[in-house]
Amino acid sequence: MLNRLQESDIKLLRVFYAVASCNGFTAAEPVLRMQRPNISAAIKKLEERLDLVLCHRGRGGFQMTKEGEVVFQETKRIFNSFDNFVFNLKSLHDDYSGHITLVMMAGLPLSYHLAVSKAVKSTMKKFNDIHVNIQTRLYNEVEHVALSGECHLVLSTYDMVKPESVTFHPVEVSCKGRLYCSPSHVLAKYRDVLPDNIKIGDYPAIGISGLSSANYISDDIRMGIQTFSDSYDACLSAIMTGEYVGLLPDYVLTNQAAGLGLVPVGKSLFEFSHELFVMNGKNTRLNPVLRHLIKEISYFIQQVEK
Known part of the structure; x- marks a missing residue:
C-alpha cells in the first residue's frame, strides 16, 4: 500500500487521470502519446502501488470501480x-x-x-x-x-x-426565487393567496444542502423540511414527484423546468434573493x-x- 508519493507515482497518476478523463485506454492514446500496452502496464503498476482495482477493462468496455472514482477525484484535486x-x-x-x-x-x-x-x-x-x-x-x-x-x-x-x-x-446580479410545487400538488391551487387555515409546515418540503436555514422561514412561518437535495436540479426532481414543495430560483422555470407547469405557492411566499x-x-x-x-x-x- 502507498505510504508516500514518489515522482514515479505522479507519472502513473497522470496516466490514470488521462484514461479516466477520456473514459478509456484507446481514447487516451493520442492524449498521452503512448500505445495501449504501455498505458495498460502503467495502470496495472499504479493499482499494485495503491493495492486497489481502479478500473475494469475488457469486452464490456472501460469502467471505473468505486475506488477508482475516489482516486480520480483526488487526482483531479492534486493536479x-x-x-x-x-x-x-x-x-x-x-x-x-x-x-x-x-x-x-x-x-x-x-x-x-x-x-x-x-x-x-x-x-x-x-x-x-x-x-x-x-x-x-x-x-x-x-x-x-x-x-x-x-x-x-x-x-x-x-x-x-x-x-x-x-x-x-459582487457581480451586481441577484438570483431571485420562491416556493414552488408541482401542478399535481394539493397546494397548486393556492398560487396567489394561501388561506389562513393552510399551514405550510404540514406539507413535506425539500431543502438544499448548504443553503442558509433563514431561507426556510418567512414571517415566522416555517417550511416542513423532511429531506435535503444537493442541488437545485435534484430539488426540482423531488418537487415534480408531487410529494414535496421546495425553493427554486426563478431562472429554473425558463431553463430546466420550462413547460413543466411548476406553480409558485402563495405568490411571494418564501421569496429569496441571493x-x-x-x-x-x-x-x-x-x-x-x-x-x-x-x-x-x-x-x-x-x-x-x-
Whole structure:
C-alpha cells in the first residue's frame, strides 16, 4: 500500500487521470502519446502501488470501480493544485501563462455559462498562452474549493455569513426565487393567496444542502423540511414527484423546468434573493489575468440581465 508519493507515482497518476478523463485506454492514446500496452502496464503498476482495482477493462468496455472514482477525484484535486501553484509562481515573475481553474456553481442558467465563455475568450485573447479549465461544484462545496487551492476563482451565489478567508467580488446580479410545487400538488391551487387555515409546515418540503436555514422561514412561518437535495436540479426532481414543495430560483422555470407547469405557492411566499459573486481564497494571487477575468465575467453576466 502507498505510504508516500514518489515522482514515479505522479507519472502513473497522470496516466490514470488521462484514461479516466477520456473514459478509456484507446481514447487516451493520442492524449498521452503512448500505445495501449504501455498505458495498460502503467495502470496495472499504479493499482499494485495503491493495492486497489481502479478500473475494469475488457469486452464490456472501460469502467471505473468505486475506488477508482475516489482516486480520480483526488487526482483531479492534486493536479489542479499543481497547475495553480505553477500559475501563481509564474505571476511572481510577471509571466502570465498557464492554466486557470474556474469553478461554477452547479445549476446556474445556460445564459450565465455563455457569458462566462465570452469572458474566457476575452481573457485568452488579451493574454497569450492562457488556458482555462471550467468545472462545476455543488452549492455546499463552493466555499471549500475557493479555500483549498483547487481553483483560482469560483462563480456562485452565496447567502451564508461570509468568511474572512474568502474574497467576494459582487457581480451586481441577484438570483431571485420562491416556493414552488408541482401542478399535481394539493397546494397548486393556492398560487396567489394561501388561506389562513393552510399551514405550510404540514406539507413535506425539500431543502438544499448548504443553503442558509433563514431561507426556510418567512414571517415566522416555517417550511416542513423532511429531506435535503444537493442541488437545485435534484430539488426540482423531488418537487415534480408531487410529494414535496421546495425553493427554486426563478431562472429554473425558463431553463430546466420550462413547460413543466411548476406553480409558485402563495405568490411571494418564501421569496429569496441571493447575490451572485466571483470568489477566491485569500491565498490566491490576483494577478492581472485573474482581475481581467473577474471584470469580464461581471460585465457579460450583467449584459445578460439587461
